[in-house]
Each structure stands twice: as C-alpha cells, then as structure tokens.
Amino acid sequence: MTTGDRCEMPPIPLRSTPIKGFILDITGVLYNSMEGTDGIPIQGSAHAVNRLYSESRVRFLSNESTGTVGHVVGKLGRLGYTGIREEDVITPAPTAAEYCKRNGLRPHLLVHPGIRSVFDGLSQEDPNCVLIGDAEHAFTFKAINTAFRHLMKMKDPLLLSLGCGKFYQRTDGPCIDVGAFAEALKYSSGCRHVVIGKPRGDYFQTALDSMGLAKDEVVMIGDDIVSDVGGAMAFGMRAIQVRTGKWRSEWESHEIKPTLIADDLLSAVKACID
Amino acid sequence: MTTGDRCEMPPIPLRSTPIKGFILDITGVLYNSMEGTDGIPIQGSAHAVNRLYSESRVRFLSNESTGTVGHVVGKLGRLGYTGIREEDVITPAPTAAEYCKRNGLRPHLLVHPGIRSVFDGLSQEDPNCVLIGDAEHAFTFKAINTAFRHLMKMKDPLLLSLGCGKFYQRTDGPCIDVGAFAEALKYSSGCRHVVIGKPRGDYFQTALDSMGLAKDEVVMIGDDIVSDVGGAMAFGMRAIQVRTGKWRSEWESHEIKPTLIADDLLSAVKACID
Numbered sequence A, B: 001m002t003t004g005d006r007c008e009m010p011p012i013p014l015r016s017t018p019i020k021g022f023i024l025d026i027t028g029v030l031y032n033s034m035e036g037t038d039g040i041p042i043q044g045s046a047h048a049v050n051r052l053y054s055e056s057r058v059r060f061l062s063n064e065s066t067g068t069v070g071h072v073v074g075k076l077g078r079l080g081y082t083g084i085r086e087e088d089v090i091t092p093a094p095t096a097a098e099y100c101k102r103n104g105l106r107p108h109l110l111v112h113p114g115i116r117s118v119f120d121g122l123s124q125e126d127p128n129c130v131l132i133g134d135a136e137h138a139f140t141f142k143a144i145n146t147a148f149r150h151l152m153k154m155k156d157p158l159l160l161s162l163g164c165g166k167f168y169q170r171t172d173g174p175c176i177d178v179g180a181f182a183e184a185l186k187y188s189s190g191c192r193h194v195v196i197g198k199p200r201g202d203y204f205q206t207a208l209d210s211m212g213l214a215k216d217e218v219v220m221i222g223d224d225i226v227s228d229v230g231g232a233m234a235f236g237m238r239a240i241q242v243r244t245g246k247w248r249s250e251w252e253s254h255e256i257k258p259t260l261i262a263d264d265l266l267s268a269v270k271a272c273i274d
Helices: A045-055 A069-078 A092-102 A113-119 A141-153 A178-189 A201-211 A225-234 A249-253 A265-273 B045-055 B069-078 B092-102 B113-119 B141-153 B178-189 B201-211 B225-234 B249-253 B265-273
Strands: A021-024 A057-061 A107-110 A129-132 A158-162 A167-170 A173-176 A192-196 A218-222 A238-242 A260-262 B021-024 B057-061 B107-110 B129-132 B158-162 B167-170 B173-176 B192-196 B218-222 B238-242 B260-262
Touching: A021 A045, A021 A201, A021 A265, A045 A057, A045 A265, A057 A201, A092 A113, A092 A129, A092 A158, A092 A192, A092 A201, A107 A113, A107 A141, A129 A141, A129 A178, A141 A178, A141 B173, A158 A178, A173 B141, A173 B178, A178 B173, A178 B178, A201 A218, A201 A225, A218 A225, A218 A265, A225 A238, A238 A265, A260 A265, B021 B045, B021 B201, B021 B265, B045 B057, B045 B265, B057 B201, B092 B113, B092 B129, B092 B158, B092 B192, B092 B201, B107 B113, B107 B141, B129 B141, B129 B178, B141 B178, B158 B178, B201 B218, B201 B225, B218 B225, B218 B265, B225 B238, B238 B265, B260 B265
Parallel strands: A021 A057, A021 A218, A107 A129, A129 A158, A158 A192, A218 A238, A238 A260, B021 B057, B021 B218, B107 B129, B129 B158, B158 B192, B218 B238, B238 B260
Antiparallel strands: A167 A173, B167 B173
C-alpha cells in the first residue's frame, strides 16, 4: 500500500516540548497475553518501567476489563514488575462505576466475572443501561440476547462499553474484543453508545490529572493504533506506537500516523529521555 | 416522531398493475416463534395461504437459517400449513452453498447445527471465507473467535452471512439475529461482507424466476421492514408490511414506507385480490 502524496510528517515532533511524564498501556507493552497463564513479559520493558519510575512520572492506562486493578497489579508483580503501585494503574471498570453513579444509571452487566465486584455499590434493578466489558467466555448467546432484550425495553437505550477494542493479541493468536460485541448490540437495538476508556479524551485526562501534568508534557505509549495512539493524538498528546503486542506491519501505512513507531517500550523510552 | 413535510405517498400504488403472484416471508407472517416448540400459527394465515394457492402464484422466501427447507416445510405442516411444497420454499443456505461453489469459496462455517449438512459438498479446508448464519446457542465466544481468527488470516477477508437480520421475534421476546454477529466480525476484522438472502435483489429474483413472473407482477409480504419490505421495494416490487411477528408500532413512521401496512397476512391478501 502506498500513501501517495499524503503528508506523513507527524503533527507534533517527539521533542517539541519537554517530556515530563508517560502514560503506558499495559497488555502488549509490558507483557504478551498467553491463555491460562499470567502472560510473558516483553524483554526490556521492566527495565524501561524502572527508568520511568526513577527519572520521570508514569501512569498505566489500560482498557483491561477482565480483572480489577488489584488483579492487574498482582499479575504484573508476578511477571517481574514489582514496583508498580495500584494507585498508578487506571482501568475502565471503576471509571464506569463512577460514571453510572454520577448519571443515575442502573446497569445490566455483561462483563467478565473478574470485575463484577467493582459494581457492587450500584443498583442493578430495572436497568436503564447495559454495561459491557470483555466478558470473554461469558459472551454466550443467552447473555448477549439478555443484554439485547434489556436495551429493547428501554425508552432511550444506552450502552456503555469498557473500551471499544477490535481485538487483543494472545500468544496463540488474536482474540476478538469487547468493541465487536458492542457493535453487535448497537446494530440490533439502535442504542446510543458511550465508551468508557481509551480512546476517549477524558480517560487520558484522568491519567494526566493524577500526574499533575498537562497534555503537552506527556507522551502516550501503546500497542493499539486506534485506542492508544489515535486517542492520545486526537486529544492533543504525543503518542508512540510500539511494534509489540497486537502490532500489525500494515499499520506502517495506517491513516493514524503516530508521533513515533518504536520497536518496543524500551526503545520508545530511550527515544524520549536519552 | 413526526416525519415533517416528507412525502409519505407510497412510490408504487398497490393496484397499479395486476398482481399475479405473491412472495411471502414465513416467520412472523405464517407463525410466531416459541422456544422449544414449532411455534404458534397466526390466525387467518392458513386460510390466506390456501387462497393464494388456489387463486394466484405463491412462493415462500425466508432468511431462516436454523433448519433445512425440509425442516421448515415439516414444521409448517405440523402448524396446519399442509399444502406447502418444498419446491415453493426458498431459504438462504442452499443459495449460499451454490454461491460458494460458483465462486471457488471454501467456507469456515459458523452456522446452526441444523443446516451444516447443506454444505457437505463443499471443501472447508484452508477456508477463504467465513459463512455465518443464525447459529443461536452455537454463537459461543470460542466459535466467534475462531471465525474471527480465520478472517484475520485471509489476504482478502470475506464474510458471507445468511441474511443480515437485526432480530427475530419469539413469543417470549425479541432475539438478536445473525446480522449482529456479522457486524461484530466486520468491526474487528475489517472484512468484506456479502449478504445471501433478503434484502438482496438477486434473492427476490430467485423467487420471481421460479414463478415465471416479473417484479411488477408480484407483491412481497413480510414482517421485517428492512429485509422484506425495504429489500423488495428497493428491487422495484410492491411490498406489504404486516403488523404481526416482529412488527414495532414505531415503524409506522419508519423511513422505509411500505406500499401498504396490513394487520396480518389475511388482511394483506384480501387487500390485493378481493
């Protein structure tokens, strides 16, 4: 594929303004997923994370919706990322629970059993929205149809989804992600759809706020060209695409042009702070 | 909802040219679905079908993909539709098998167990397309993900779907249909999508050919505003929407304007031939 005479210059050069902080995606950047295990760490990433903790500010912004923040941090610890603190990790489920509370929403949950507890404080009777995460094997026909029927009963059907990922990469191959099931429900019910998580700007803002930094002081590093890179750049941040995780070589000519494409997290970090 | 100053006149008046034949949808027109049973016949429809067989020409054009034609005709017989012949019933699975054969396609099947046998004559090794029907409970996460992975491996990923229905109506409520799962796979894989069945014009043409009639001599009667009515009218036929099956009152102001909206099949037939 040729991009013809399209300008390929990145909109914001990497070193245009001083880099004071980093927002990192987790899966595909720190480790690769492997079914039935915690996954496999990506070489150099632990070293990169240690450098960021000692020389910069760093937050971890994930669309992971199969486990709680505690579960994510526990897994990272077992994979050798021993210094990551729970307060530095942001996942969409708590953000969604807060969103429901603020907007008087009573969600019908179509989520992974691992995150159900996050929504314990919310009324789920007489649902006025459906909340969908990466339910994985809980995506049965019956569960999808039940969610659909709830939407069909609502006067103004509303679907919240924890991210809108197309797929995630496991060592044995790509896996279809929550965004696909959100599209299915939208198609059949005609519902409104609100994404909680990347690529939404306010989700990046949450990470910026927790660092006390502005969007032009921070670089996003991720493996998803749409959720990580596209979301951050549309929000006005610089963003580095890594060639690990779900990376596809055809993305070299993707319509989204990252600030930089780096081989892995360590290379990305070096390009920013060496 | 108001349609403002939009013209609501039907494009082709019902009696504009002589009506020589009828194409009928089956589910929601002849009977309503009920889980675990053959369904419940819709009052008056058997009488209407008998009149059409004695006074006109008639074909049954369905997007049903959970059973073979033999299975459909057997069920209709048990519901009191004893005169319907297999050769008068068209379902998309045999059409899809023929399409695959003609185009050198080796489908990976994500279909209901009830129609697998229709594809027995086709090679399914090293698939170069995915073929999806209303798999119902066979829509497991694993099966959907397997289909997705096949698409991701193809150079020019192609999805065939047996119809693209949003939902079908059962007596206990609406059920999400194959179109939703096709959208899910499209979203995540970026595949091409070819629909076999309504609302495609060539599917209506199959029914016309088997009657030896032209499109302006035939009226379509169905309960799906998009697949039945929209498809037939876009193809240049007259089409009657019935208020049975999946009918929704909000469709009174749908952007697709049927030639006529009738309470049920019997009313529709009377409006045409009395």
